Amino acid sequence: MLDILGGEHASASQEHIARGVHYFSPLQHLWEVQIAQRFCEQPKYLPVFISCNQPEGACHVAPCQSQQHTSAPQLKDEIIESGHGDKCRLEDSRQCGRCEKCVFVYTLLSAHAPAAVKEAFNDECLFEVEELLPIFKALCGLAQKPMECVGTPEEMRLSLLLAREQRRRIGQTYLPPVFEMLHDSIDSAQELLWMFDDVGPNSLIPGSWKNSD
Ligand SMILES: [Zn+2]
Structure with missing residues (x-):
C-alpha cells in the first residue's frame, strides 16, 4: 500500500x-493490485502509459534522431530536452520489457487485461521470457528484493495467481516456466485475495471529494 x-x-x-x-x-x-485493477477498467490508457526504468523510443526530430533514449518515462507527444541539448519528441516511447518495473507492472495488469497488456508491451508475453525468471523470483520474495519502486511480494504472487487463471479461462494449455518455477508461491496466494477489498483507514481524502461522482 x-x-x-x-x-x-x-x-x-x-x-x-x-x-x-x-x-x-x-x-x-x-494497494498496487487495487490500482492496477482500476487502471485496467480504463483500457484506452493501456497503450499510452509507461512505467519503466529504461524506456525505449526512436526520436524523429532532427538533429537528435537518437534511436534509443533512456530518459524518464514520457507519454506520447511530450517534449523533452534531449541529451544533445535540442528539443526532441518520444513519439514511440515504450517499455523495455526487461527491467524490474516492467515485470512488476506487466504481472499486475495481466491479472485483469492480459491481451491488452501484452499488446502494450510490444506484443511480447513477459511470462515466456526466460532471462526474466530471476526477476520474477526476486519480486516474489524468493531472492533479494530489487532496489526499485515496486510493490510487495504478496502483490506479485497474487497477481501471478490471477494471471494464471486468466490463461486457463481462455483455454491456453501452455503455461510458461515462470508459473512452474513459482508454483508454491502462486498457489498459496489464494489467501491474499483480501487485498482487493482492503482500504487503508487514513486516506486523507476530503469528505466532499469522496462523496462526489
Ligand atoms: Zn522496463
Whole structure:
C-alpha cells in the first residue's frame, strides 16, 4: 500500500506551511493490485502509459534522431530536452520489457487485461521470457528484493495467481516456466485475495471529494 503522506505530515503542512491547503493522494490508501485493477477498467490508457526504468523510443526530430533514449518515462507527444541539448519528441516511447518495473507492472495488469497488456508491451508475453525468471523470483520474495519502486511480494504472487487463471479461462494449455518455477508461491496466494477489498483507514481524502461522482 502506498505510504507517501501520513496524517502527521498533512496536519503539519496545514499548521506550518499553508493553512487551508489540503494535501492528499487519491491512491495512498490503495494497494498496487487495487490500482492496477482500476487502471485496467480504463483500457484506452493501456497503450499510452509507461512505467519503466529504461524506456525505449526512436526520436524523429532532427538533429537528435537518437534511436534509443533512456530518459524518464514520457507519454506520447511530450517534449523533452534531449541529451544533445535540442528539443526532441518520444513519439514511440515504450517499455523495455526487461527491467524490474516492467515485470512488476506487466504481472499486475495481466491479472485483469492480459491481451491488452501484452499488446502494450510490444506484443511480447513477459511470462515466456526466460532471462526474466530471476526477476520474477526476486519480486516474489524468493531472492533479494530489487532496489526499485515496486510493490510487495504478496502483490506479485497474487497477481501471478490471477494471471494464471486468466490463461486457463481462455483455454491456453501452455503455461510458461515462470508459473512452474513459482508454483508454491502462486498457489498459496489464494489467501491474499483480501487485498482487493482492503482500504487503508487514513486516506486523507476530503469528505466532499469522496462523496462526489
Ligand atoms: Zn522496463
